[in-house]
Amino acid sequence: MSVVKPICNQKEANDEVVVIVWDVFVRLFHWLLVVLVATTAITGFLGQEWWLNIHLWAGYGIGLMITLRLVWGFFGTNYARFSSFIFRPGKTYDFTRQLLRGKPDHYTGHNPAGALMVFALLLVLTGLTISGLIVLGGQEKQGILAGVISYALGSEVAEFHEIAAFLLLFMIAAHIGGVLLESYLSRQNLVRSMINGRKNVPLVKAAIAGKVVLVGKALFAISIIAVMAGALVWSLMRLPVSGFKVIKQNSAYASECGECHHAYHPSLLPESSWNKILTGLSDHFGEDASLDREVVKILNQYLKLNAARHWDTEAANNLRRVSAKDPLSITASPYWVLRHKDIDERVFKRNKIASKGNCIACHIDAGSGRFDDQMINVPDE
């Protein structure tokens, strides 16, 4: 830690004093954001499906932090205000040229290049948060947008979310590089500044490092945002989940098709496959599952009405493309194979699982057809 000199020390004009540039909020914001972004990156890039909840909570945290930072950008202390680091393009150009020559001007707060990076980071993080919510609502049918986003839109936005995430990684690398470079050129430890808030500043510039915080206005803005966001979330959460419904299990289906395996959710196969299954019950995957004709009629009705195309879940959207060779099988479909390719064959032989077709052994919510990532629990034995 550098020796802290009193802020209003009477010295010569070119002497330096130590002032608090980054207030407590800015510092907390910065390091919490580091933790949250690292968490989303780890759970997102390397994540197992059941880490999704951690990814989501960190994502919500980032959304909250950005909102607060925006408010602080208008009503916070001097160097936290956006107005203090919005530079004319000419200034940014000059600074870049100085930087290339290794002699950049000194800026107490963000320099023009750093400022550009701050805005870009905020923008990309906002994009990631919003696109994340759209993917969650469309693909997983979860979160506040589950009622309004289709699977197709969710899937398209998923690609944007991924690209933006890679972009963010590059930006973070550039940001760290920039900080190290400026620390070297200006002979100040900027990382430490972001921890204790202090920077060495020429005496002439120290005067403006005051703490003019508009606490009242900031709180007012936050309450308005909270009320509006609350109302929006409340009304969105009241909408039924799009393309998903809780269906009452048909009792004939539950008893006749739930004896040898759990009754597969009707959304897991297209109508044509169900039809073929029902017409070939006397040789059903190597077993006799024959039924009376009247019962088959009832089952046909039920399965036709609830087959894959009537659903917009991730499972239904993907499993409706069946294997050409084995159109009756869910576990032979390309999507099923893709999603389970990392699971060792021996896992399926475990006592409590016994076969690939025993979805409910690993997917707690198999009966509802949701197949949420958070509802996967592979038995150990």
Next chain:
Amino acid sequence: MRTLIIPLAATILLSATLPGVAGPAQDEILKHFQEQAKMEFSVERGQELFTKSYGTGKPKTPSCTTCHTKSPLKSGKTRVGKVIAPMALSRTKDRYSDLKKVEKWFRRNCKGVIGRECTPQEKVDFLAFMISK
């Protein structure tokens, strides 16, 4: 005469030789098969049917015990992994109480294991064995 005597004898015998777990529903079903059977039911023949390895049905299911395990007192498992409650009536109280269900599974499982439907004789033997357990 036979048609009259056998069911009558069977009912008496049933209540005499099998433990008291069989309720009226099971008695009714036993009577139903005994009426069509040639001989009196035999617990021993029922056990043999249950444990024998046939190899004349579907290759994956050579024996009733493939799914129901060797002991009627234990829970079995289907090929897909769903647990089957023990076959012994003493363990699973609602077994053999619905003729339609019993017929359906005899039809499926006998075809699957033996390669043909079971005779009424085989059915009543099997039921007697399970009810005695």
